[in-house]
Amino acid sequence: MARNAHAYALSANDLLSGAQVFWSTNGGWSTSFDQALFSQQSQALEPLGTAEEAANRVVGAALIPVDANRRPIALRDQRRLQGVSVAVRTTDNERSANANTAPALARAA
Amino acid sequence: MYAYDHYDQTFVEQRAAEFREQIDRRLSGALSEDEFKPLRLQNGLYLQLHAYMLRVAIPYGVLNSKQLRMLGNLADRYDKGYGHFTTRQNIQYNWTKLSDVADMIDALASVQMHAIQTSGNCIRNVTTDAYAGVAGDEWLDPRPSAELLRQWSSLHPEFAFLPRKFKIAVLGAAQDRAAMKFHDIGLWAKLDAGGQPTYDIWVGGGQGRTPRVARLYQEAVPLADLLPTLDAMLRVYNLAGRRDNKYKARIKILIDEMGIEAYREAVDEELARIDRSVFATAVTEYQRIAAQFETAQRPALQGQAIAQESPAFHAWLQQNGMAHKIDGYAAVSISLKTKGAIPGDASGAQMRAVADLAERYSAGEIRVSHRQNLVLPWVKLNDLGALYAALVEQDLAEANIGLASDIIACPGLDYCALATARSIPVAQALSARLREREQRDGPIDLSLNISGCINACGHHHAANIGILGLNRTESETYQISLGGRADDKAKVGEILGPGFSQEQVPDVIETLLDTWQAHRRDNEDFSQTFERVGKQPFKEAVYA
Numbered sequence: 001m002a003r004n005a006h007a008y009a010l011s012a013n014d015l016l017s018g019a020q021v022f023w024s025t026n027g028g029w030s031t032s033f034d035q036a037l038f039s040q041q042s043q044a045l046e047p048l049g050t051a052e053e054a055a056n057r058v059v060g061a062a063l064i065p066v067d068a069n070r071r072p073i074a075l076r077d078q079r080r081l082q083g084v085s086v087a088v089r090t091t092d093n094e095r096s097a098n099a100n101t102a103p104a105l106a107r108a109a
Numbered sequence: 110m111y112a113y114d115h116y117d118q119t120f121v122e123q124r125a126a127e128f129r130e131q132i133d134r135r136l137s138g139a140l141s142e143d144e145f146k147p148l149r150l151q152n153g154l155y156l157q158l159h160a161y162m163l164r165v166a167i168p169y170g171v172l173n174s175k176q177l178r179m180l181g182n183l184a185d186r187y188d189k190g191y192g193h194f195t196t197r198q199n200i201q202y203n204w205t206k207l208s209d210v211a212d213m214i215d216a217l218a219s220v221q222m223h224a225i226q227t228s229g230n231c232i233r234n235v236t237t238d239a240y241a242g243v244a245g246d247e248w249l250d251p252r253p254s255a256e257l258l259r260q261w262s263s264l265h266p267e268f269a270f271l272p273r274k275f276k277i278a279v280l281g282a283a284q285d286r287a288a289m290k291f292h293d294i295g296l297w298a299k300l301d302a303g304g305q306p307t308y309d310i311w312v313g314g315g316q317g318r319t320p321r322v323a324r325l326y327q328e329a330v331p332l333a334d335l336l337p338t339l340d341a342m343l344r345v346y347n348l349a350g351r352r353d354n355k356y357k358a359r360i361k362i363l364i365d366e367m368g369i370e371a372y373r374e375a376v377d378e379e380l381a382r383i384d385r386s387v388f389a390t391a392v393t394e395y396q397r398i399a400a401q402f403e404t405a406q407r408p409a410l411q412g413q414a415i416a417q418e419s420p421a422f423h424a425w426l427q428q429n430g431m432a433h434k435i436d437g438y439a440a441v442s443i444s445l446k447t448k449g450a451i452p453g454d455a456s457g458a459q460m461r462a463v464a465d466l467a468e469r470y471s472a473g474e475i476r477v478s479h480r481q482n483l484v485l486p487w488v489k490l491n492d493l494g495a496l497y498a499a500l501v502e503q504d505l506a507e508a509n510i511g512l513a514s515d516i517i518a519c520p521g522l523d524y525c526a527l528a529t530a531r532s533i534p535v536a537q538a539l540s541a542r543l544r545e546r547e548q549r550d551g552p553i554d555l556s557l558n559i560s561g562c563i564n565a566c567g568h569h570h571a572a573n574i575g576i577l578g579l580n581r582t583e584s585e586t587y588q589i590s591l592g593g594r595a596d597d598k599a600k601v602g603e604i605l606g607p608g609f610s611q612e613q614v615p616d617v618i619e620t621l622l623d624t625w626q627a628h629r630r631d632n633e634d635f636s637q638t639f640e641r642v643g644k645q646p647f648k649e650a651v652y653a
């Protein structure tokens with residue numbers, strides 16, 4: 001596995017939303033990296049990812065190698081964790097509020 | 110504009126219903142991701158870094174107001190309030206939920222749109238000049254040819270699993286505004302002595318890891334021979350193209366490896382075998398399609414005086430207006446590159462506003478350009494003032510079409526699962542800096558394109574100044590190339606040297622512009638200066 005990796009977290013995309021999720025210390029998926037479970041053994045997390053994919057809860061399960069400060073080592077993981085660099089509405093509340101103000105699709109077209 | 114007939118509409122509705130069922134089976138667990146992935150990709154649905162992304166086809170970049178309004182509503186209802194127009198004249202939604210996709214596709218089908226063949230190793234959306242049918246320098250409207258190709262290539266049974274994706278562009282004007290020579294096949298439509306369409310066929314162009322300018326395959330192919338010839342060209346590629354290495358699977362590599370002569374011989378052999386009876390209706394179908402594109406039917410107007418006098422208006426018209434084929438009209442570009450903006454992004458509200466303006470001022474028609482802007486192709490000269498005022502209100506009146514601040518940029522590492530670096534923040538910083546410079550010193554006439562990885566969706570190879578974001582030991586570095594161009598003298602840019610950090614890029618670009626100005630003679634464009642002086646002075650200036 002990754003050189004210099006101090007530990008690993010398990011990440012994936014949520015099946016429904018595609019959002020990045022992390023296997024958490026609560027034994028389920030969380031959108032918060034702060035709640036991620038870290039293991040020094042990549043082998044401990046890999047089968048979990050495979051099983052969760054097979055259970056159709058997530059897709060694209062992959063390990064995130066982190067350094068001693070639990071910071072992802074790979075640029076791609078760092079950027080992904082930071083989220084997009086532009087301001088976007090991020091909550092479902094905002095999204096449904098927005099949908100309510102949008103003209104009904106049938107009427108609009 | 111082309112309107113779907115019963116056959117087109119049924120096809121799109123059936124496909125929408127089929128994909129809904131496939132999504133339901135995925136959500137119920139009946140389909141695994143491995144089984145579902147090829148199905149979703151055939152319907153334009155990708156999985157990116159933060160969400161699913163739905164890429165919607167805009168055939169040859171042509172939209173009516175109803176369609177654009179729908180795209181705006183989809184952005185608000187199912188995305189985070191915006192969509193991203195791409196260099197292939199499509200639109201992408203970056204925040205799609207799998208559970209929403211079937212409803213999105215149904216909504217698209219209700220306005221004769223879909224997402225079929227916007228992904229996968231098939232013939233993708235055919236692209237063309239955003240000013241097709243209205244450009245003053247055009248000899249043949251390329252849209253009927255593009256529509257004929259859409260019908261030929263949609264669900265073509267032989268070409269659903271090519272070695273790699275396949276991109277075709279069609280052009281019908283003196284000037285190449287579709288980057289035609291950077292496509293797998295480029296068609297340059299012309300008229301023969303009898304006024305009938307013929308096509309110069311170019312093959313093996315492309316960007317990505319191995320950029321190539323297309324080579325001339327054959328000149329003056331008559332319309333009746335077009336589809337058999339393309340079928341034969343694709344058949345040879347389908348059989349002989351490499352499938353062992355995806356980086357060597359595009360037709361440009363096949364042509365490199367076998368040589369254009371051997372390829373031509375293989376296609377001729379195939380053409381001799383082909384059953385031409387299946388193409389017997391192509392010419393009459395072309396004529397049926399052409400009748401729906403009504404350019405020639407619009408009456409010329411008396412050239413009205415432009416009442417609006419403000420200098421800002423004239424600067425906008427000078428930069429964003431385009432001479433029209435028919436007296437009394439102008440084609441006008443709407444820049445999606447306002448200072449500091451994300452290239453190609455438009456909000457739902459902006460899309461609805463442009464749809465309204467198209468209805469009022471452009472016969473209900475809009476185009477999407479491969480430079481990620483919108484075009485209103487049918488503006489009466491005496492409506493220009495009112496249109497400009499309305500665009501100012503929507504913050505859509507930036508007068509920078511074709512200038513350095515009219516940056517092409519791909520989504521990069523903000524969204525794209527394949528990216529090696531971010532491109533959006535680089536584009537935003539540069540757009541702010543360059544727009545300021547343009548407003549201070551006057552227009553900077555050059556192309557500046559940014560890609561977030563070597564796949565080159567941001568066309569960096571084909572730009573006067575190209576920027577490629579790379580990952581060097583887990584930090585972003587931006588490699589600069591100079592001298593590329595996407596017009597009829599298409600050329601791949603030359604790499605300048607070692608890359609720069611994101612923070613350094615704006616200063617480096619300004620240094621390059623200063624160097625150009627210092628060496629520029631008379632009114633030379635960037636390519637002319639670069640070809641005369643070479644890259645050395647630029648290199649010396651930035652690595653000093």
Ligand code: SF4
Pocket residue numbers: 519520521522525526527528529560561562563564565566567
């Ligand atoms: S160039 Fe690379 S980063 Fe940009 S959209 Fe294409 S694949 Fe993604």
